[in-house]
Amino acid sequence: MNINFEIIIPYIPYILGGLWVTIKFTILSAFLGILLGILLSIIKISKFKVLKALATFYTSVFRGTPLILQLAIIYFATPQLINYDITGLQAGVIAFSLNSAAYTSETIRAGIMAIDKGQREAAVSLGVPYNRMMLDIILPQAFKNILPALVNEGINLLKDSALVSTIGTADLLRRANIVAAEQYVYFEPLLFVGLVYYLIVILLTYSAKLLEGRLRVSD
C-alpha cells in the first residue's frame, strides 16, 4: 500500500477553490434549465402546432446527442461564428441549461398532465385567465409532484459539471487533475474531489427532503 494524503494537504485550499466554480455553475444551469424547461413544457401542451413541433425537435436534438459534444460545439463554435470569445463557464452554463431544459421540459410536462383536469375547470369557471391559472394553480401542484425528479436532474447537473474541466474551466475536477499532474499523484486528489462531490450531493438530497416535507403541509 502506497497512499499518502499528506502530499495533497497544501493543495486542498486550491482544489476547494473549484467548489465555488462547480456550485455557481450548477445553480445557474439548474435555474436557467428549469425556466426554459417550463417554457418548453407549456409550448408542448399548447395548441400551437408549429411551436409544438419546434419544441419536440429541440428536445430530440438535445437528448439525442452527447452532452460533451454540445459543450464543445458551443465553446469552440461561438468564437468562430460570432467572434465572441466565450469563457468556459459561459459555454458550460449555456450548454448545460439548454441540455437540462430538454429533460426537465418532459418532466414538467408529465407533472402538468398529471394534475386533475378539475383543477383547470375550477380555475377557468372562476374566470381566472390562463396565465394566472398556470402560475398559481397548475404549476405549484405539478412542481410538488415532480420535485424528486427535479432533484435528480440537479444532482446530474452537479456531477456532469465536471465535464467543463474538458474546456479548461478550473472546477473541482480540473484542479484535482492539475495537482495530480504537478505532484505525480493521481489517486489521492481524485479520491478527495470524489468525496467533495459526494458530500454536496448528500447535502442537496437532504435539503430537498426538508423542502418536500414543507410542501407536504397541505396533504
Added chain:
Amino acid sequence: MIKVENVYKSFGKLDVLKGISVEIQPGEVVAVIGPSGSGKSTLLRCMNLLEVPDKGDIVVNDTEITKSSTEILKVREKIGMVFQHFNLFPHKTVLGNMIYAPTIVKKKPKEEAIQQAMELLNKVGLADKSDVYPSKLSGGQKQRVAIARALAMEPEIMLFDEPTSALDPEMVKEVLAVIKLLAETGITMVIVTHEMGFAKEVADRICFLDGGVLIEQASPEDFFENPQNERTKIFLEKVL
C-alpha cells in the same frame, strides 16, 4: 338568463346532446334530471363553455358565448360552478381558496376579500376551518367550501353538477341545506342532480333529459304527480 338553442355535442362517435333547447329565466331554480349518460352534465358544462357545443347557440345575459369566445372569461365571472368532485385547490387553505379569484380576477383588495370570505364561510358553517387545507375536510365540508368559493365571485347564476353524488350519505343533507338556503336568495340556479326529493322541494321547474334529448319539462308538482311522456313515467317508476 341562459338561453340554449338547438345545441348538439358529441364525443367522438358518441352523440351526447341531440338538439337541446331550453331557457332559464333570472331567479329561476331549474333541476335537470335523467338517467346516467343522458347528457345532463354535458348540457350544464356547455352553459359556461367548459364543453364547446358542436352546433347551436348559447346566450348568457345577452352575450352569445358560443360566438364570442374571447369574452368567455368575463361571462364566467358571473357564473358560479360547483362540481361533483369539489375541485378545491389542494395547495391553498380554505381561505386561500376563497379569496384567490376575487383578488386575482376582480382585483378586490385583500382585506375586503377576506372579510367577504369569512362572511360566506360563516353562512356555510365553516368559519372555524378557514386556515385548514382541503385535505383535512370531509366531503360535505369540501363541497360547502366549494359553494362558498363560487359565491365569493358574486355570480348571477350558479351551476351545480351533481353536487352530492360523490358524498357519503350522511353528508348529503348538509350540502343540500346550503343549496336550499341559496335558492331562497333568488339567485338563478341550474342543478343537475339525482336527488329526486331535493329537486321536488327546491326547483321551480324540472327538466328531464334522456338520450341527449329534452323529453319533458314541468313544474315539480306536474312532473312528479302527472308526467306526460312515456319515458318520464318509466324513469320515475325506477327511481321513486
